[in-house]
Amino acid sequence: MREKLIFEEVSKIYGEGDTEVKALDRVSFHINEGEFVAIVGPSGSGKSTLLSIAGVLLSPSKGRLLLDNKDITTLSSKEMTNLRLEKIGFVFQSSNLVPFLTVRDQLLLVAELAQKRSKVADYKADTLLERLGLSHRRNHYPENLSGGERQRVAIARAWMNDPEIILADEPTASLDSKRGRDVVEMLAEGVKSRGKAAIMVTHDERVLDLCDRVLTIKDGRLLEMNSTQKTNLKASYSNNFIS
Amino acid sequence: MFLALRELKFSKLRYFLIGFIMILIAWLVFIISGLANGLSSDNASALQNMKADHFVIQPDAENKLNRSQITDEQWKEIQKQTSIHASAPLGLKILSVTKMGTKDKMDITIFATDASGILAPIVVEGNQFNNTTKQEIVVDQSLKQEGIQLGDWIQDPETEQKWKVVGFTEGQTFSHSPVIFMNLKDWESLIHTNPQQKKIYYSAIALQIENNQVANLKNEVKDMDVITKDEALQNIPGYKEEQGSLNMMIAFLFVIASFVQAVFFYVITLQKTNQFGVLKAIGAKTSYLARSLIGQVILLTIVAILLSIGFTYGTQQILPASVPFKIETETFILFSGLLLVVSVLGSLLSLYRIAKVDAVEAIGRAE
Numbered sequence: 024m025r026e027k028l029i030f031e032e033v034s035k036i037y038g039e040g041d042t043e044v045k046a047l048d049r050v051s052f053h054i055n056e057g058e059f060v061a062i063v064g065p066s067g068s069g070k071s072t073l074l075s076i077a078g079v080l081l082s083p084s085k086g087r088l089l090l091d092n093k094d095i096t097t098l099s100s101k102e103m104t105n106l107r108l109e110k111i112g113f114v115f116q117s118s119n120l121v122p123f124l125t126v127r128d129q130l131l132l133v134a135e136l137a138q139k140r141s142k143v144a145d146y147k148a149d150t151l152l153e154r155l156g157l158s159h160r161r162n163h164y165p166e167n168l169s170g171g172e173r174q175r176v177a178i179a180r181a182w183m184n185d186p187e188i189i190l191a192d193e194p195t196a197s198l199d200s201k202r203g204r205d206v207v208e209m210l211a212e213g214v215k216s217r218g219k220a221a222i223m224v225t226h227d228e229r230v231l232d233l234c235d236r237v238l239t240i241k242d243g244r245l246l247e248m249n250s251t252q253k254t255n256l257k258a259s260y261s262n263n264f265i266s
Numbered sequence: 267m268f269l270a271l272r273e274l275k276f277s278k279l280r281y282f283l284i285g286f287i288m289i290l291i292a293w294l295v296f297i298i299s300g301l302a303n304g305l306s307s308d309n310a311s312a313l314q315n316m317k318a319d320h321f322v323i324q325p326d327a328e329n330k331l332n333r334s335q336i337t338d339e340q341w342k343e344i345q346k347q348t349s350i351h352a353s354a355p356l357g358l359k360i361l362s363v364t365k366m367g368t369k370d371k372m373d374i375t376i377f378a379t380d381a382s383g384i385l386a387p388i389v390v391e392g393n394q395f396n397n398t399t400k401q402e403i404v405v406d407q408s409l410k411q412e413g414i415q416l417g418d419w420i421q422d423p424e425t426e427q428k429w430k431v432v433g434f435t436e437g438q439t440f441s442h443s444p445v446i447f448m449n450l451k452d453w454e455s456l457i458h459t460n461p462q463q464k465k466i467y468y469s470a471i472a473l474q475i476e477n478n479q480v481a482n483l484k485n486e487v488k489d490m491d492v493i494t495k496d497e498a499l500q501n502i503p504g505y506k507e508e509q510g511s512l513n514m515m516i517a518f519l520f521v522i523a524s525f526v527q528a529v530f531f532y533v534i535t536l537q538k539t540n541q542f543g544v545l546k547a548i549g550a551k552t553s554y555l556a557r558s559l560i561g562q563v564i565l566l567t568i569v570a571i572l573l574s575i576g577f578t579y580g581t582q583q584i585l586p587a588s589v590p591f592k593i594e595t596e597t598f599i600l601f602s603g604l605l606l607v608v609s610v611l612g613s614l615l616s617l618y619r620i621a622k623v624d625a626v627e628a629i630g631r632a633e
């Protein structure tokens with residue numbers, strides 16, 4: 024199986040001297056093609072830091088990072104921006120849409136930033152909106168959408184640049200459980216059908232059963248659940264959800 | 267401009283308000299500059315329209331034509347200078363005169379000169395005076411408003427000199443008063459009315475000379491000073507003060523325009539900090555966001571300038587003819603350019619803010 028993202032002994036230290044904080048401590052894991060991985064952990068455990076490093080928003084202090092078989096450990100900020108533009112899709116917590124762009128323009132913006140505005144981009148945007156059931160909303164502004172619709176637009180936008188990996192930061196935080204589940208299902212479906220990968224930070228245990236793997240992080244250390252634990256977990260969450 | 271235009275469209279009211287303020291400011295700038303131009307030519311069109319570029323004057327005259335005296339010997343010496351293309355003596359005196367048969371005084375400026383020299387006025391009505399005529403003058407046509415007609419006599423009650431109006435010229439004012447042109451003979455009679463004044467003198471010698479010859483000439487002529495037309499203009503009584511106060515208003519308006527825009531865009535930028543974080547995270551470069559902002563500023567300013575230029579022409583139509591108001595294309599271009607520059611300068615503060623936004627702030631932020 025092809026590996027999309029590899030963390031090798033990655034550490035991240037904020038500050039220096041007395042104020043030093045070790046947010047990530049020798050974290051290693053692989054994410055394969057078609058895999059949808061959840062990251063859970065208590066507040067302050069390093070989830071955001073991990074996601075920021077995976078999203079090439081932050082450079083690691085130590086360790087090695089590979090995205091789509093390319094070493095991306097040390098890049099200039101310009102290279103980081105370009106890499107995000109080409110290889111990474113983001114779905115943020117909330118209100119991450121540009122308020123003055125219509126749904127369709129949110130998607131076209133990605134092509135615009137990559138200087139790839141064209142008929143092809145228009146077609147791609149329309150297809151994505153169609154797939155996520157947003158065609159009838161294409162000319163609406165975010166303020167006129169429901170929370171679930173906004174997150175679906177965010178997902179469509181994340182796919183717009185054909186990224187290798189999608190990074191989702193608590194995408195269900197502002198949604199009720201039914202809508203939250205719909206949104207995560209859409210993420211999972213996209214990952215599978217395109218053969219890409221996704222990491223999702225979440226507090227929402229009810230959607231963990233939709234993920235292939237759950238990584239637990241605590242005090243900057245990664246604890247991966249083995250498959251039995253995961254099956255149990257899945258079962259209990261599904262039961263919760265149904266009941 | 268993808269973001270810039272869509273944001274303008276979406277937040278119409280907001281940008282309309284700032285645009286409206288910019289229109290008012292630009293409009294005021296253009297009106298004041300029209301008044302400054304108008305007053306300037308109302309004040310000194312005789313100098314502005316003069317076919318001379320430099321003047322020879324007395325060194326102690328503080329660059330004021332009306333205070334200077336050049337003797338006939340000095341004038342002869344100047345005529346010998348080969349670097350001068352053309353020259354003409356100018357006798358200048360500010361007087362209060364009356365139309366003969368009435369008592370109402372009016373301020374005029376006498377320009378006495380060689381009727382066949384470079385300072386001779388262009389007659390638009392009536393006849394030209396010449397160097398042999400006696401007591402004949404050509405006057406600025408603004409005197410018509412004082413009831414002066416061809417054939418009328420004008421009298422100086424002090425010296426009891428009188429002259430007959432034979433022709434009208436236009437665009438000839440000095441220190442806000444109409445100019446009266448006479449020949450040097452009449453000038454001589456006028457100065458001899460002062461018994462102490464035995465010898466003839468002129469106020470200045472008007473020159474046409476290359477700029478690079480001026481330094482040479484200054485060395486050649488003793489006890490004389492050579493000044494530019496602009497220096498002479500600035501030293502017309504009241505000219506500097508009048509233009510200075512108007513120009514100060516314009517300068518203030520530029521500062522205000524800059525600050526108003528700076529504050530407006532800075533506040534909007536602060537509001538959008540999160541949005542910029544998200545945009546940077548999904549791959550927008552600072553330069554792209556900066557271009558977008560500058561694009562908005564430039565677009566807004568250009569539209570405001572164009573509209574206010576239109577309004578200024580409208581204003582000109584409404585203003586009564588007695589208000590000195592003169593639109594000059596060059597001033598419009600200059601001030602439009604300046605407004606654009608100060609607006610862009612004002613947005614630098616916001617650009618700094620945008621540059622400081624870190625894409626990583628987009629992650630882990632709940633709101």
Ligand SMILES: Nc1ncnc2c1ncn2[C@@H]1O[C@H](COP(=O)(O)OP(=O)(O)O)[C@@H](O)[C@H]1O
Pocket residue numbers: 037038044045046064065066067068069070071072073630
């Ligand atoms: N920019 C920063 N500077 C210093 N410390 C930070 C910074 N960002 C996060 N931290 C610290 O790193 C640790 C992990 O933070 P974070 O990755 O945000 O955790 P989580 O997302 O799981 O809540 C916390 O102790 C936090 O205080």
Ligand SMILES: [Mg+2]
Pocket residue numbers: 067070071630
């Ligand atoms: Mg966090």
